[in-house]
Amino acid sequence: MAPPLFMTPGHLLDKFIKDFLQPNKDFLDQLHRAVDDICTFLKEDCFRHSTTKPGSHAPSVPQGGSAAKGTTLKTGSDADLVVFPSTLQSYTSQRNERDKVVQEIRRQLEAWQQKTQFEVTFEMSKWKAPRVLSFSLKSKNVNESVDFDVLPAFNALGQLHSGSTPGPQVYAGLIDLYRSSDLPGGEFSTCFTELQRNFIVSRPTKLKNLIRLMKHWYKQCERKLKSKGSLPPKYALELLTVYAWERGSGSESFDTAEGFRTVLDLVTKYQQLCIFWNVNYNFEDETMRMFLLAQIQKTRPVILDPADPTGDVGGGDRWCWHLLAKEARQWLASLCMRDGAGNPVQLWNVPVRVI
Structure with missing residues (x-):
């Protein structure tokens, strides 16, 4: 059992992440082999006898979520496998036809799974959602698992x-x-899964570990607050962590407690946040420029998905940021915010909006 994070001194946070948050390496290796097999099936065999063919220009089944980004937790992590059927030729067709595609993938995957041997336990979700197919891969040796969603999408990136x-x-x-x-904004973010993954996967290992820590903190808040209101998406906190590191450190070897304190401090300032990146889109094109100017003038917090400009995961007053901010203020008084000598850890100097 992991000790309470709240009572873990700042100088022991790296050890806490290593001992209690990072997944077992053997399980990760088994997981990756199983996912490779599933992706090969989805790409080459799933639609073999179907009128719904995989896109001829789709070289792979893009993987997203924490498993693809390298930010997996021991339990409760997620991953996405995106399939590009040739029938989904536009955003509109994705919206109208994905239910039918999901049903077909479920039939084919269930049949294939029953005759395939895995090093991990493969469990299909009993809950049948029309827009997504879900399954879990669980270790046979340790108490670790990852939940997967298979998502049909229009191949917007070609x-x-x-x-x-x-x-x-x-x-x-x-x-x-x-x-x-x-x-809603971000409705078609699955089309840009590769860009979302690439935005995180190239980052230093220590930053990914800080993201793990923030996700662990978020899950604790979620358990406590789920009956009180809808919290902002976990992805918003992930992006906020990247932003804090970019603007406040940029180093591959930083103090984890300082990073933790800085992200929590930014959460308490949610009403001022306006954050975006120019990595996949920018202000040079006139149509995009006008759209982005409108996006960043929305009610704070604004945190634009670096892969999808319509996706504001800050969401203004769409989610209960005030609940998360209240928790963050309490945590700023925890042992996590003190070093080995009992002194407060430093706060990075990070602006609340992109300048």
């Missing part, structure tokens, strides 16, 4: 080369649809 930046035309149709409908 044949974008690895490491290259999408042109503004990639987002043009998405912005038009968003402006002309009542769809």
Whole structure:
């Protein structure tokens, strides 16, 4: 059993992450082998006898979520496997036809799973959601697991080369649809799973460990507050952690307690937050520029998904940031915020908005 994080001194946080949050290496290796097999099936065999063919230009089944980003926790982590069927040729067709595609994937995957041997336990979800197929991979030796979602999507990125930046035309149709409908922002973020993954996966290991710590803290808050209101998405906290590190440290070897304190401090200032990145889209294209200017003028907090400009995971007053901020203020008085000598750890100097 992990000791309470609240009572863990700041100088022991790295040990806490290593001992209680990082997954077992053998399980991770088994997990990756199983996921490779499942992805090969989804890409090559799942639609073999179907009118729904995988996209001819889809070189892989992109993986997202914590398992792909390298921020997995021992338990309760998630991962996404995105499939690009040829029938989904637009955002609209993704919205209208994905239920039918999910049903077909479920039939094929269940049949294949029953005749395939895995090093891990493969459990299909009994809850049948129309828009997503869920299953879990669990270790046979240790109490660790990862929950997966298989998501059919329109291949908006097409044949974008690895490491290259999408042109503004990639987002043009998405912005038009968003402006002309009542769809929530981020509705089609699955189309940009590779960009979301790449934004995190290239970061230093220690930053990924800080993200693990923030996710562990978030889960504790979620258990305590779930009956009081809807908390902002965990992804918002992940992006806030990256932003704090970029602006406050940038080093591959930083003090974890300082990073923890800085992110919690930013949570308490949620009403001032306006954060975005120019890694996949920027202000150069006129249509995108006008759209981004409108996005960053929304009610704070604004935290734009670096892969999808319609996705504001800050959400203004959509979620109960005040509940998370109240918890953060209490945690700022915890032992985590003190070093080995009992002195308060330093706070990084991080602006609450992109300048």
